[in-house]
Amino acid sequence: MVQYELVQYEGRFQLTNHRHFNLRSQYRSREYQCHIESAKSSSAVKSYIEKGGEYEDWGEFQIDGRSARGSQTSAADVYVEALNADKIFQVPIPPYVSPYSPESFNQVPEQMLDWARNNIMNDAARPDRPISIIIEGPSRIGKTKWARSLDPHNYLSGHLDLNSKVYSNDAYYNVIDDIAPHYLFLKHWKHFIGAQRDWQTNCKYGKPIQIKGGIPTIVLCNPDVQSSFSVYLNKDENNGLKIWTSLNSIFMVLDEKPLYTQAQEPTVTETATQSVQNQEVEITLVKTQRFPQVVVEPDL
Structure with missing residues (x-):
C-alpha cells in the first residue's frame, strides 16, 4: 500500500539526518x-x-x-511589478517644441528644402522607403536648429540611446547629431539611413527593443577627420558602403554661411508651451542666437 504525505514549513527547512522521515x-x-x-x-x-x-x-x-x-502576492512580486511598470504603462515622450519656425531659415539650399517636402510627413503620406540626408558643415551655422524645427522627431546626439524614454516610434524623422561615422557603422547605419522597418536594437541593460522604423534620418556632422562622413565614405575599404549610402541618401556640404540672412536672424523671444505628463509647462527663452555662415557641394 502506497501512502502520500505533504509536509509544509513556514520557511526553508534544512535537514542533515537522512532518517528523519523514516x-x-x-x-x-x-x-x-x-x-x-x-x-x-x-x-x-x-x-x-x-x-x-x-x-x-x-x-x-x-x-x-x-x-x-x-x-x-509576495513583496518580491510587488517589487518586480513596480520596476517594470514604466515598460507596461509607458508615459508618452513629451514633444520637443522648437523655438524657431522653419520659415526663419531663409537661406537653406533648395535641395534641402525639396528633400524635407518629399520625405518628412506622417505615416499616411510618407513614401514607403524615404530618402535620408547627410549634412556636413562647420559649427554654428544653424544645421541643428533647422533640422529640429521641421516636425516631431527623435534627436540622437553623442551616442545611440533607443530606449522608450527618449525614442518614439511615432516620430516623423530622426536627427543624428555629432555621432562618429565609425560608431554609427558599428550600430545601425543601414537601419537609420536606409529607413528600414521593423528592426531590433540591443540595450545595454534590458531586452532588445523593436523599432518601427520606416522614417528618414537627418545626419549632421562637421568636416573634421574624425566626424566627417565624406572622409569616412571616401576611404577605399568603405567603397561598397559609399555606393549603398548614395542610393539611400543625398549628401550636402555647407560652407560657413548661416542658413538665414543677418536681417532674418532667428531670435528666441517667444514662449513655447509643451505638455509634460499631462501638466502644462511654460518655457520662456530670451537668449538671442547668433550663428556664423551655404554653399552646396553635393558630391562626396
Missing part, C-alpha cells in the same frame, strides 16, 4: 524509508492526495504562489 512499524522493529521530493506546487500535491477520498488534514494549509486554486 517510518517505524508498530508490530516489528523495522523502519521504512520514505521517498522524499520537493513539491513544485503544494496545491497540486494536495489535490492528488485528496483524490482518493481517504485523507487527514492537520494544521492550516498554505496556498503556494504557483497554485491555480489560489494566489498570494
Whole structure:
C-alpha cells in the first residue's frame, strides 16, 4: 500500500539526518524509508492526495504562489511589478517644441528644402522607403536648429540611446547629431539611413527593443577627420558602403554661411508651451542666437 504525505514549513527547512522521515512499524522493529521530493506546487500535491477520498488534514494549509486554486502576492512580486511598470504603462515622450519656425531659415539650399517636402510627413503620406540626408558643415551655422524645427522627431546626439524614454516610434524623422561615422557603422547605419522597418536594437541593460522604423534620418556632422562622413565614405575599404549610402541618401556640404540672412536672424523671444505628463509647462527663452555662415557641394 502506497501512502502520500505533504509536509509544509513556514520557511526553508534544512535537514542533515537522512532518517528523519523514516517510518517505524508498530508490530516489528523495522523502519521504512520514505521517498522524499520537493513539491513544485503544494496545491497540486494536495489535490492528488485528496483524490482518493481517504485523507487527514492537520494544521492550516498554505496556498503556494504557483497554485491555480489560489494566489498570494509576495513583496518580491510587488517589487518586480513596480520596476517594470514604466515598460507596461509607458508615459508618452513629451514633444520637443522648437523655438524657431522653419520659415526663419531663409537661406537653406533648395535641395534641402525639396528633400524635407518629399520625405518628412506622417505615416499616411510618407513614401514607403524615404530618402535620408547627410549634412556636413562647420559649427554654428544653424544645421541643428533647422533640422529640429521641421516636425516631431527623435534627436540622437553623442551616442545611440533607443530606449522608450527618449525614442518614439511615432516620430516623423530622426536627427543624428555629432555621432562618429565609425560608431554609427558599428550600430545601425543601414537601419537609420536606409529607413528600414521593423528592426531590433540591443540595450545595454534590458531586452532588445523593436523599432518601427520606416522614417528618414537627418545626419549632421562637421568636416573634421574624425566626424566627417565624406572622409569616412571616401576611404577605399568603405567603397561598397559609399555606393549603398548614395542610393539611400543625398549628401550636402555647407560652407560657413548661416542658413538665414543677418536681417532674418532667428531670435528666441517667444514662449513655447509643451505638455509634460499631462501638466502644462511654460518655457520662456530670451537668449538671442547668433550663428556664423551655404554653399552646396553635393558630391562626396
